[in-house]
Amino acid sequence: MGNIKTVKAEILAIGDELLYGQIIDTNSHWISQELDKIGVKVVQRTTVGDNREAILAAFKAAEQRADIILMTGGLGPTNDDLTKPLLAEYFDCEIKLVPEALEAVRTFFEKRGRELTDLNKFQAHLPTKCTYVPNEVGTAPGMWFEENGSVWMSMPGVPHEMKKLMEDFVLPKVKEIFPLPIIYHKVIKTVGIGESWLADLLKDWEKNLPEHVKLAYLPSLGQVKLRLTAFGDELESLQNDVENQIELVMPIIGKYVFGYNKETLEEAIGRMLKQAGKNVAFAESCSGGYISHLITTIPGSSEYFQGGLIPYHNHFKNKLLGVDEATLAEKGAVSEETVIQMAENVKGMFESDFGLASSGIAGPGGGWAEKPVGTVWIACASERGTITKRLQLTQDRMLNIQLTAVAVLNMLRLVISGKTE
Amino acid sequence: MGNIKTVKAEILAIGDELLYGQIIDTNSHWISQELDKIGVKVVQRTTVGDNREAILAAFKAAEQRADIILMTGGLGPTNDDLTKPLLAEYFDCEIKLVPEALEAVRTFFEKRGRELTDLNKFQAHLPTKCTYVPNEVGTAPGMWFEENGSVWMSMPGVPHEMKKLMEDFVLPKVKEIFPLPIIYHKVIKTVGIGESWLADLLKDWEKNLPEHVKLAYLPSLGQVKLRLTAFGDELESLQNDVENQIELVMPIIGKYVFGYNKETLEEAIGRMLKQAGKNVAFAESCSGGYISHLITTIPGSSEYFQGGLIPYHNHFKNKLLGVDEATLAEKGAVSEETVIQMAENVKGMFESDFGLASSGIAGPGGGWAEKPVGTVWIACASERGTITKRLQLTQDRMLNIQLTAVAVLNMLRLVISGKTE
Numbered sequence: 001m002g003n004i005k006t007v008k009a010e011i012l013a014i015g016d017e018l019l020y021g022q023i024i025d026t027n028s029h030w031i032s033q034e035l036d037k038i039g040v041k042v043v044q045r046t047t048v049g050d051n052r053e054a055i056l057a058a059f060k061a062a063e064q065r066a067d068i069i070l071m072t073g074g075l076g077p078t079n080d081d082l083t084k085p086l087l088a089e090y091f092d093c094e095i096k097l098v099p100e101a102l103e104a105v106r107t108f109f110e111k112r113g114r115e116l117t118d119l120n121k122f123q124a125h126l127p128t129k130c131t132y133v134p135n136e137v138g139t140a141p142g143m144w145f146e147e148n149g150s151v152w153m154s155m156p157g158v159p160h161e162m163k164k165l166m167e168d169f170v171l172p173k174v175k176e177i178f179p180l181p182i183i184y185h186k187v188i189k190t191v192g193i194g195e196s197w198l199a200d201l202l203k204d205w206e207k208n209l210p211e212h213v214k215l216a217y218l219p220s221l222g223q224v225k226l227r228l229t230a231f232g233d234e235l236e237s238l239q240n241d242v243e244n245q246i247e248l249v250m251p252i253i254g255k256y257v258f259g260y261n262k263e264t265l266e267e268a269i270g271r272m273l274k275q276a277g278k279n280v281a282f283a284e285s286c287s288g289g290y291i292s293h294l295i296t297t298i299p300g301s302s303e304y305f306q307g308g309l310i311p312y313h314n315h316f317k318n319k320l321l322g323v324d325e326a327t328l329a330e331k332g333a334v335s336e337e338t339v340i341q342m343a344e345n346v347k348g349m350f351e352s353d354f355g356l357a358s359s360g361i362a363g364p365g366g367g368w369a370e371k372p373v374g375t376v377w378i379a380c381a382s383e384r385g386t387i388t389k390r391l392q393l394t395q396d397r398m399l400n401i402q403l404t405a406v407a408v409l410n411m412l413r414l415v416i417s418g419k420t421e
Numbered sequence: 422m423g424n425i426k427t428v429k430a431e432i433l434a435i436g437d438e439l440l441y442g443q444i445i446d447t448n449s450h451w452i453s454q455e456l457d458k459i460g461v462k463v464v465q466r467t468t469v470g471d472n473r474e475a476i477l478a479a480f481k482a483a484e485q486r487a488d489i490i491l492m493t494g495g496l497g498p499t500n501d502d503l504t505k506p507l508l509a510e511y512f513d514c515e516i517k518l519v520p521e522a523l524e525a526v527r528t529f530f531e532k533r534g535r536e537l538t539d540l541n542k543f544q545a546h547l548p549t550k551c552t553y554v555p556n557e558v559g560t561a562p563g564m565w566f567e568e569n570g571s572v573w574m575s576m577p578g579v580p581h582e583m584k585k586l587m588e589d590f591v592l593p594k595v596k597e598i599f600p601l602p603i604i605y606h607k608v609i610k611t612v613g614i615g616e617s618w619l620a621d622l623l624k625d626w627e628k629n630l631p632e633h634v635k636l637a638y639l640p641s642l643g644q645v646k647l648r649l650t651a652f653g654d655e656l657e658s659l660q661n662d663v664e665n666q667i668e669l670v671m672p673i674i675g676k677y678v679f680g681y682n683k684e685t686l687e688e689a690i691g692r693m694l695k696q697a698g699k700n701v702a703f704a705e706s707c708s709g710g711y712i713s714h715l716i717t718t719i720p721g722s723s724e725y726f727q728g729g730l731i732p733y734h735n736h737f738k739n740k741l742l743g744v745d746e747a748t749l750a751e752k753g754a755v756s757e758e759t760v761i762q763m764a765e766n767v768k769g770m771f772e773s774d775f776g777l778a779s780s781g782i783a784g785p786g787g788g789w790a791e792k793p794v795g796t797v798w799i800a801c802a803s804e805r806g807t808i809t810k811r812l813q814l815t816q817d818r819m820l821n822i823q824l825t826a827v828a829v830l831n832m833l834r835l836v837i838s839g840k841t842e
C-alpha cells in the first residue's frame with residue numbers, strides 16, 4: 001500500500017426534511033461504512049436544505065476536499081427538489097430527455113399499474129454531462145459525473161434505492177477508477193464481557209499485532225465487536241494474517257466469542273440449535289416477550305423455537321407454570337428458587353431441550369433495599385441440570401429488558417456449547 | 422412574527438468514528454428537531470473527523486452561515502480529541518484550570534467509587550473565553566462562547582449527556598438571547614389508515630387551514646402523525662387556533678386518532694385500559710412475543726397486562742391453548758377459526774377482559790398460493806364477542822411482525838373504545 005494516495009470522499013445529503021429533523025438520515029452512515037470497507041476515506045459529511053445558494057456552495061466546498069462526492073436526495077419531481085437543475089448549472093450544461101431513462105420510468109409505472117404523469121416524465125430529463133445510471137427500484141435515475149477533477153454521483157434519498165445504486169454501480173466503479181489499498185476486515189463478535197475487561201485480556205496480543213493489522217473495539221448493548229483490519233497488496237495474504245491473529249486470540253477470549261462479521265447473537269443461537277438438533281422455550285417475566293421476539297425475527301426459527309410463556313403475575317406463574325405458591329410467597333417472584341422452577345417447568349410445558357427463564361424488577365418502580373430496580377434472576381434448564389445467575393442491571397426499564405435478553409441468550413449459548421463451568 | 426429575523430443554526434459533529442461509520446450520529450437529528458420546535462432554522466449539518474485543518478475550516482464556514490453553532494464530540498481526555506484545544510486556538514485564548522469544574526469531575530468520580538486520573542483532571546481545564554457549563558451526567562463539561570458574532574456551544578458526543586446540556590442550558594439560553602417567533606406545535610397520532618387515504622379525507626379541511634397554521638404528514642410503520650404548527654405573536658391564541666382546527670378535523674378522522682404529541686400506541690392502550698379498569702392477554706403466533714414486548718416496555722404495564730402465550734407450533738396451540746385439533750387440521754393455523762379460538766382461550770387462560778391473537782405467515786418461507794407470505798389473521802375476544810380481521814402484508818419478515826403488532830394493538834384500541842362497527 002506504500003505508494004497509494006489516500007482517496008477522499010465527501011457525502012452530501014440534500015433536503016429540508018433532514019435539517020428540520022422530520023426524517024432521519026440513515027444514508028450517510030451506511031455510505032460511510034461501505035466506503036470505509038473499500039479503503040476510501042470519508043473526510044466530511046454535509047447536510048444542506050433545498051436552497052440554491054447552500055447547495056452550490058456545498059458542491060464547491062466538497063470539490064476542494066474530495067475525490068469522490070456522493071449525493072443523496074433532492075431528486076423528487078417537484079419544484080422543491082433542486083439537485084438536478086443545480087448540477088446542470090454547476091457543470092454548465094443543459095438538461096435533455098434521455099430516451100432510455102424515459103423507457104425505464106414508463107416500464108416502472110406500467111408494472112405497478114400506475115399512470116405516467118408529466119412530472120414523472122421529467123425524471124427522464126438529465127444534465128447532458130452526466131452518465132445515466134438506471135434505478136431499477138425507483139423513478140429517479142442515478143447521475144454520474146466526472147468533472148472538475150472529482151467524480152460525482154447523485155442518488156435518490158430513499159434508502160433502498162440508494163443502496164442498490166451504490167452496490168450495483170458506485171462501489172464497483174470507484175474500485176475500478178481509483179487505486180485503492182487492498183483491505184481485509186473481519187469482525188469477532190463477543191458477548192458477556194465489558195470493553196475494558198476485554199481490553200485488559202487482550203493487552204499483550206494487541207501489542208504484538210503486526211504493523212499492518214489494526215484493531216477496533218465497537219461496543220454495543222452487552223456485546224463488544226472486535227474489528228480486525230489488515231492493509232496490504234494482496235488479499236489472500238491479508239486473510240491469512242488476520243486468520244492467524246484470530247487463532248492466537250481465541251484461546252484467550254474464545255469463551256466470549258459467538259460469531260463473526262454480521263452474525264447476530266440470535267442468529268448464532270439459531271445456528272447452534274440447528275447444528276445440535278435441539279430446541280428451546282422461554283418463560284419470560286421481566287423480559288416480557290422480548291427474548292421470544294428476538295429469536296423469532298430469524299427466518300426458519302420455527303425449526304428450533306417451541307414457544308414461550310409470559311406469566312406477568314405470580315398467580316399465573318403458579319397456575320400456568322406450576323411454580324410453588326410457597327416459593328412465591330416465601331422467596332418472592334424475583335428469586336433463584338422461582339426462576340429455577342420457571343425454567344424447568346417451561347421446558348416440560350413446551351417439551352423442549354432447553355428451558356430458560358427471567359424474573360426481575362425492570363423498573364422504574366417496584367424496587368426495595370434488598371432487591372433494587374435492576375435485580376434480575378435468570379435460569380437455564382437442560383438435561384444436564386439447571387444453572388442460574390443473578391444480574392444487577394440499571395435504573396432504565398428498556399435497558400434492563402434488553403440486557404436481560406442478552407444475558408439469557410448468552411446463558412443458552414454457553415449451555416449449548418458446554419462452556420459453562 | 423412579521424419583523425423577526427430568521428435565526429440560523431449549524432450543527433457540527435466531530436469524530437473519526439462518525440465518518441468511518443463506526444458510530445451512528447443520532448445527536449444531529451435530535452438537535453435538528455429541538456431547534457425546529459423553537460423556531461430556529463438549521464441551515465447546515467456538518468460532520469468532520471479528528472483533524473485540525475478540517476475542524477478549523479468547519480468553524481470558519483459555520484460562523485459565516487449561522488448565528489448559533491452547536492458542536493458535539495471530540496471532548497474525550499485523549500490526544501485524538503481536538504475540539505477544546507482548537508476552540509482555544511480559534512478564539513485565541515489560553516486553556517486554564519476551572520476549580521469549579523475540577524470539583525465537579527472529582528465528585529462525579531467519587532460517587533462512582535473510581536479514582537481521578539490526570540487525564541480526567543485535564544477535563545476541568547477550559548478555554549478562558551468560554552463560560553463553563555456543568556455536565557451533571559458525565560465528565561466533559563459544556564463550553565459556551567459568544568464570539569465573532571455567533572454563539573457557540575461545545576457538548577460531549579454521548580447522547581444523554583448532550584441532551585441534558587441542551588435541555589437544561591442551551592435551549593433556554595437560545596430562547597433568552599434571540600427574538601424567536603412564537604410557535605405552537607401539536608401532533609395528532611393516527612393508526613389504521615395510510616397517508617394517501619388520510620390526505621384524501623383531509624383535503625377540504627387542509628385547504629381551509631388558516632394561513633399561519635401549517636400541516637405536515639409524518640408517516641411511520643402503520644401510523645401517520647399529523648403535525649400542526651402555528652406561527653404568530655401570542656402563544657395562547659395560537660393554542661386556540663390549533664385546538665379549533667383539531668375540533669374541526671376530529672369528526673372526519675376521529676376513528677383513527679389514538680393520541681397526541683409523544684404518546685405511543687402502546688402508551689395509549691395502557692392509558693385506555695387503566696381508565697376502563699380492564700386488562701389484557703395475548704396469544705402470539707406469527708408476532709412471536711413482539712406485542713407483549715411492546716406492551717411491557719411501558720412502566721406500570723403490570724397493572725393491565727396479565728401475560729401472554731407464544732404457541733409457535735400447532736401442537737402447542739392445541740395442547741396449551743385448547744385450539745381444536747380438527748380446526749387446525751381442516752382450516753389450518755392461519756385461519757379465522759383458529760385465531761378466534763386462540764383469542765377466546767387466551768382470555769380464559771389469563772382471566773383477562775380482552776384476549777387477542779395473531780397467526781400468520783411471516784416469511785420469507787412458508788407461503789403458498791392460497792395463503793401467500795404476509796397473510797395474517799388477528800382476533801380480539803371480549804365480553805361483547807370476538808372480532809377478526811385478515812391482513813395481507815409484505816414479503817419482509819420483520820415488517821410483517823411489526824405491522825401485525827400495530828394491527829392487533831389498533832384492534833384492541835377500537836374494541837376498548839367501542840369504535841368497531
